[in-house]
Structures are given as C-alpha cells and as structure tokens.
Amino acid sequence: MxxxxxxxxxxxxxxxxxxxxxxxxxxxxxxxxxxxxxxxxxxxxxxxxxxxxxxxxxxxxxxxxxxxxxxxxxxxxxxxxxxxxxxxxxxxxNDLVSKYVDFIKDELTGSSGETSSQAKYGSVTRSLKKKPIYFYAPINSNAIKSEVTLTWALKEGVSSNDKFKIYIKDRKQHVLVEDDVQGTSYKLDLNDAKLKDQKYLFYYVEDASNHKISSDMYAFQVYMMGEDKETDKELAQLKENNTAIGHLILAKYYEDKGFIVNASSAYEKAIALSNGDKQYTKMYQDFQSRYGS
Structure with a gap:
C-alpha cells in the first residue's frame, strides 16, 4: 500500500x-x-x-x-x-522588434510565403533581367544613405575570370565612380563625397576583359535621414541592437520597406556576428533567390 x-x-x-x-x-x-x-x-x-x-x-x-x-x-x-x-x-x-521577429519565425517554420513586396519586386526583376550578369536587387529600388553591398552573379553558362568593372552614374549619366573589382560584390559608401549627395544613382557592372558580358542598368533612390520622421524613429530603435539577430531584424525591416541593397548588407553582418550560422546563411540565400534572375 x-x-x-x-x-x-x-x-x-x-x-x-x-x-x-x-x-x-x-x-x-x-x-x-x-x-x-x-x-x-x-x-x-x-x-x-x-x-x-x-x-x-x-x-x-x-x-x-x-x-x-x-x-x-x-x-x-x-x-x-x-x-x-x-x-x-x-x-x-518592443512592438516593432516583435513584428519583425515574427517575420523571422514564420520564415524559419515555413508558415508563410513571400510578402507582397517580395512578390512584387521578384516578378519585376525576373522579367527585366536579360543580360549575362544580374544583381541581387530589383532593377529599381530604394537605399538608405549608408554603406551598402552590391552583389551580382553570372547567368548559367556564362564564364568570367572573376574580374569586373563597376560604374556608378548620376541621372545625366555622368560617371561618379569607376572601380575595378575582384569577385562578385562591391561595397559602396553612399556618404562618399564623389556621389555629391545624389538623390538618384544608376549602376552596372561588366567583365573587365569583355564589356559585352555586362548587367542591365540598375537604379536606386537614395533616402536621406530626416525625410520621414517615422522611418528615422524606427531605424533608431532597430539599430540599438547591434547583434546578429538585431541585424537579421534590420534585414527584414529593410526588405519590407524596399531598401533591398541595405537588406543585403544587414544579412551579411548578421552572418558574420553569428559566426556563420547556417540558418542565417540560408535566409540570406533565400533572400538572394527572391531578387536574382
């Protein structure tokens, strides 16, 4: 008992x-x-x-x-x-942080598809990209004035020696930046004096030894801090968290708002701070597939 x-x-x-x-x-x-x-x-x-x-x-x-x-x-x-x-x-x-953490949770669990903005940009870029080289970005997008990473790839069947030339132009097609690049990414500081506080920037890349292997002309409108108080406030909140997850949240925010080149930079920072976390790397690859050809 x-x-x-x-x-x-x-x-x-x-x-x-x-x-x-x-x-x-x-x-x-x-x-x-x-x-x-x-x-x-x-x-x-x-x-x-x-x-x-x-x-x-x-x-x-x-x-x-x-x-x-x-x-x-x-x-x-x-x-x-x-x-x-x-x-x-x-x-x-923090309601703003929670919103984008939920976006990340949904992507990790596969409980949601592409957002409307992702579907919109994805359909536009896939229909316009005809050249041998394409950027992981919409043909037209927005960019917050900061250092951004421009990343590109070659279409299947196109070969290159991995040496390129990148050009940044203004609305009148004056060359503001011309640079030699080894590899398929380029860091552009939108605060660079060479850019002369341009509101609109146009860019393309070509093979260093064969200009016929090139990309379309891409463009983005540069957002200046102070143009929208709500955006400034939200960015200030999100940038307080300088961690891998913090940059992952920033990436989701940027993508949601159409700042695609900034999102790319935020993903890369998140991966670096997480010591190369496989899931964060996959999320970046999925992001690139949404905007690549």
Missing part, C-alpha cells in the same frame, strides 16, 4: 512539473554543441521554463526570440537557466 502511494505521489509530482514548464524562447539560430536538458537544440525548437541550456563547441552561437518580445544571444560557452534568461528580457518588449 505504501509503495502504491509513493508511486502515485511521484507520478503526481512529475505531472505537475511537466505542466509547470511553459515555452519561453524560440530558437532562431544555433551553431556548435547546443543542448537543453541533455537533448540537442535545433532551429525552431522551444526552450521551456525550469530547463537549462548548455552552449559548447568552437565559436558557439545561440539566437533566441522571447515569446513576449525581444531577442537574446549567447556566444560564450557555459550552462544557462531559462528562467534566468527570461529575467533579462521580461521588461524589454
């Missing part, structure tokens, strides 16, 4: 403990040896209350989204209690 009573009490305690565990964080990125209560942690998993998480491996990374808003990253080895992690974020809810 005593044995049965003891077994019942243990079962009751176990049931109470399990039901006391609530989902607190969703895993957005995981690199290294990440476990929770002895089980491997994967992207999309939930970390529950009263659990612990261990971070190990070479250059480990764990990116988390709090269920009530906010994000958290762990980049150092060690053991952490979920309840302690929650305390760090319990008073840091």
């Amino acid at each position: 005593k044995t049965k009573l003891l077994s019942f009490l243990l079962l009751l305690l176990s049931f109470t403990y399990v039901n006391a565990q609530e989902a607190k964080f969703m895993v957005l990125g995981a690199k290294g040896e990440i476990t929770s209560d002895g089980k491997k942690v994967n992207v999309g998993d939930m970390l529950v209350s009263n659990a612990s998480v261990k971070v190990n491996g070479t250059n480990p990374y764990l990116g988390l989204a709090y269920i009530a808003g906010g994000t958290l990253e762990l980049t150092k080895k060690g053991s952490f209690e979920v309840n302690d992690l929650e305390k760090k974020l319990s008073n840091k809810n």
Whole structure:
C-alpha cells in the first residue's frame, strides 16, 4: 500500500512539473554543441521554463526570440537557466522588434510565403533581367544613405575570370565612380563625397576583359535621414541592437520597406556576428533567390 502511494505521489509530482514548464524562447539560430536538458537544440525548437541550456563547441552561437518580445544571444560557452534568461528580457518588449521577429519565425517554420513586396519586386526583376550578369536587387529600388553591398552573379553558362568593372552614374549619366573589382560584390559608401549627395544613382557592372558580358542598368533612390520622421524613429530603435539577430531584424525591416541593397548588407553582418550560422546563411540565400534572375 505504501509503495502504491509513493508511486502515485511521484507520478503526481512529475505531472505537475511537466505542466509547470511553459515555452519561453524560440530558437532562431544555433551553431556548435547546443543542448537543453541533455537533448540537442535545433532551429525552431522551444526552450521551456525550469530547463537549462548548455552552449559548447568552437565559436558557439545561440539566437533566441522571447515569446513576449525581444531577442537574446549567447556566444560564450557555459550552462544557462531559462528562467534566468527570461529575467533579462521580461521588461524589454518592443512592438516593432516583435513584428519583425515574427517575420523571422514564420520564415524559419515555413508558415508563410513571400510578402507582397517580395512578390512584387521578384516578378519585376525576373522579367527585366536579360543580360549575362544580374544583381541581387530589383532593377529599381530604394537605399538608405549608408554603406551598402552590391552583389551580382553570372547567368548559367556564362564564364568570367572573376574580374569586373563597376560604374556608378548620376541621372545625366555622368560617371561618379569607376572601380575595378575582384569577385562578385562591391561595397559602396553612399556618404562618399564623389556621389555629391545624389538623390538618384544608376549602376552596372561588366567583365573587365569583355564589356559585352555586362548587367542591365540598375537604379536606386537614395533616402536621406530626416525625410520621414517615422522611418528615422524606427531605424533608431532597430539599430540599438547591434547583434546578429538585431541585424537579421534590420534585414527584414529593410526588405519590407524596399531598401533591398541595405537588406543585403544587414544579412551579411548578421552572418558574420553569428559566426556563420547556417540558418542565417540560408535566409540570406533565400533572400538572394527572391531578387536574382
């Protein structure tokens, strides 16, 4: 009788403990040896209350989204209690951040398709790109005045020695920047004095040894800080989080607002800060496929 009573009490305690565990964080990125209560942690998993998480491996990374808003990253080895992690974020809810964290969650879980803006730009660029080289950007887009990364690729069957020339022009087709490039990306500082505070910029790239292997002429309208108070306010909020997830959120914000070249730069920063997280890299590749030929 005593044995049965003891077994019942243990079962009751176990049931109470399990039901006391609530989902607190969703895993957005995981690199290294990440476990929770002895089980491997994967992207999309939930970390529950009263659990612990261990971070190990070479250059480990764990990116988390709090269920009530906010994000958290762990980049150092060690053991952490979920309840302690929650305390760090319990008073840091931000509706703007939460909106774009939800975008990221949806993409990770595959619960949503392309946004209307993505579908719009995707259909436009695919119908216009006829040249051997194409940029991972719409033919026409917007850019916030900052350093941006212009990235391109060659259509299937086109060969090159990986040396290019890039040209940046104004509306009257005056060449403002002409540069030799090794590889398929170029960092352009929109604050460069050479650009003379141009509102509209046009750009294209060609093979350094064969100008017939070239891209279409692309363009973007440069957004100056101060033009829209709401955009300025939102950017100020989002840029406070200088972490991998913070830049991932920025990338989603930029894409949502049509600042595609800025989104590309933000994705690259997120990947670098997360020590090359595979899921963030895949999200960047998916982003490029939306705007590539």
